[in-house]
Amino acid sequence: MRAGVGLLDRLGTVAIIGVGLIGGSVGLALRTRKLAEWVVGIGRDAGRLAEARRLGAIDEATTDFQRGCAGAEVVVIGTPVTRVAADVALAARHAARGALVTDAGSTKRQIVEQIEQDETSRAVFVGAHPIAGSERKGAAFARADLFEGRVCVVTPTERTPADRLARARAFWSSLGCRILVRSPESHDAALAWTSHLPHAVASALAASVPPELLALAAGAYRDGTRVAGSDAALWTGIFLANRGPMIEALDDFGRRLGAFRAALVDGDEAALSSLWEQGRANRNRYAEHDPPESSEYPESCST
């Protein structure tokens, strides 16, 4: 490993375990921005790795974790949440001395707890979650600009080494992310509302509409169910890793829908209008946080 892995230096070798949508986008961003001298993709499926290489997401592909991690200054874990802790343990044992290991999992508490039980992992690991994904799977949908302007939540604990934390912040920043630091628990409690609940709702909505009526589906169905096309194993893993906060969010959502139903039964125009305005106000608040990317996602879709 080179001397002087300062925050502003170009990285030497970065290894990415799991070169799917997120891992592939990390690779593309590193290579496009010339942030690393060499990007190694590591995975279990040689075919997928070859595709990632063909797409320019990595310089080199290997199914040999030990060889792939050797010499890496940074190892990014891009595998599903159920596999992150095991892959961190492997990376911690095979990466260069002084390496940083970070992940991109959508839940953090369970992952960080598992990882901190292993001293070797704990010494090198900083949890992270770049809030940028898609219902699409695989390096074919990776984009060099996937992280630009996106929030990345970094989730240290009191046991996280300070130098690794600084490097994890610098690493995700260098890909274009805006960094927020939260505890793993605080991250999971927030994401239950802002991502996991919306996924569960999208899935139930997608399933509700009788198939013979889909020809009459409007834009509200299309947009409201987009993420329901995501990978089942990935999302089942996320839901199970964040059960408590998700049940809370589901119950609150259920109460709101119940109030809506009651207003409908009563034909109560004022109550319906008030419920609608609550949603509209929050949606408008959100739009201020995250202005529509007009060139990419014009929101003038059909209803």
Place this chain on the structure above:
Amino acid sequence: MRAGVGLLDRLGTVAIIGVGLIGGSVGLALRTRKLAEWVVGIGRDAGRLAEARRLGAIDEATTDFQRGCAGAEVVVIGTPVTRVAADVALAARHAARGALVTDAGSTKRQIVEQIEQDETSRAVFVGAHPIAGSERKGAAFARADLFEGRVCVVTPTERTPADRLARARAFWSSLGCRILVRSPESHDAALAWTSHLPHAVASALAASVPPELLALAAGAYRDGTRVAGSDAALWTGIFLANRGPMIEALDDFGRRLGAFRAALVDGDEAALSSLWEQGRANRNRYAEHDPPESSEYPESCST
């Protein structure tokens, strides 16, 4: 009025009552496609009419319903569902002899029942619902191609004059719509699932997320709540006009969400996965019906 208002002839004068997003798009489509010699916009707000004229959606603007309708071969009602029946009655009395009056309301049973109680209205009216809208309001968001490839449900009853039905089909087809013919009841039962339920769900979801967490909102929230920004009065009217079918749809959706909650409580991976796959399968069926408009709405949004 000209002789020979055949299905293939260019129309003379078309009047549009309510020149908002839908009415404005009808005007733009008529003028861009050169389907009418003259397009008159009629409304209650002179400022909005002037804007619609400036935007090229109409040739002439007036707040005088009688003058505006006089001489029109076709009158399109683009006002909210709570106003459609009254505007049809006005149009039926002031339009040229032989005129067709059609609407674009999102619900049909109540509107058609009201209209059929008035003999003058009934003799000229054919209900229609082009399934193309937006959470945006006003002629400023109108588009000449809003109806291209979109389904328009035409909802005659046994009392609808056959010649008007043929002309309504030809009219909406000429704007680019694919025509489906359904009874008003069948339309409303379907749209409760395909549009009204998704709107109620989007609204409850938008309201659920605590405001202080919106900075962490992911693409699933953004897309799942897009339509929650729509106009409150418009949607309250639609919900109240379709209470029965909507309550049924809400209850089915609630049962699915309940099953999801139960699987979470039990930590039942197989059940969660099965529920997720049901949503995914229906979402994929939908995508076959309505292939993504890749240039306009790339679905590679962030989650």
